[in-house]
Amino acid sequence: MPGTDDKLLGEIAARTYRDDPRFARALRAGRPCPPREYRRTRAWLLLALALVALGTGITLAHGLLIVTGMVLAGMAGELCDPQRGARRQRVSPPRF
Template sequence: MPGTDDKLLGEIAARVYRDDPRFARGLRAGRPCPPREYRRTRAWLLLTFALLVLGTGITLAHGLLIVTGMVLAGMAGELCDPRRGPRRQRVPPPRS
């Protein structure tokens, strides 16, 4: 049935727009940008900054800079994880 297919396609389009509006707008215009999962500009910038801080800490033999660089590099690695799921909702601890 043609009506059912149109309805299904409309639901898929609405879901894509809800999940990643920038990708959906680009797709509608005929020039889609990569989906959100493949946009890792912030992760690369953070990794670059982390390595700069780590290198500076090693050069100056400053422990706090070394630790900061290592923590930032770990955060950048977490952002680069391809299987990283959406953020989970925080559940408050049960009241006693």
């Protein structure tokens, strides 16, 4: 059943393109980039900003900067979570 296999591969390709178009285009060109789950450039930049804010807040003894650094560090940690997308799809509890 070669037709069934081609259809299945076409569906997989379409789903991959819909989920991560940049990855699908790079894969088609023969130069695959890491999938979206493994691209964490923004998380590292946010973490660096958080550490600067936290360090400055500690140096100046300024509570608002310390709290800002801690909040930004928490946001960066959330961005590094590989299961972030799975938790967005909340499933409601079953009704009895």
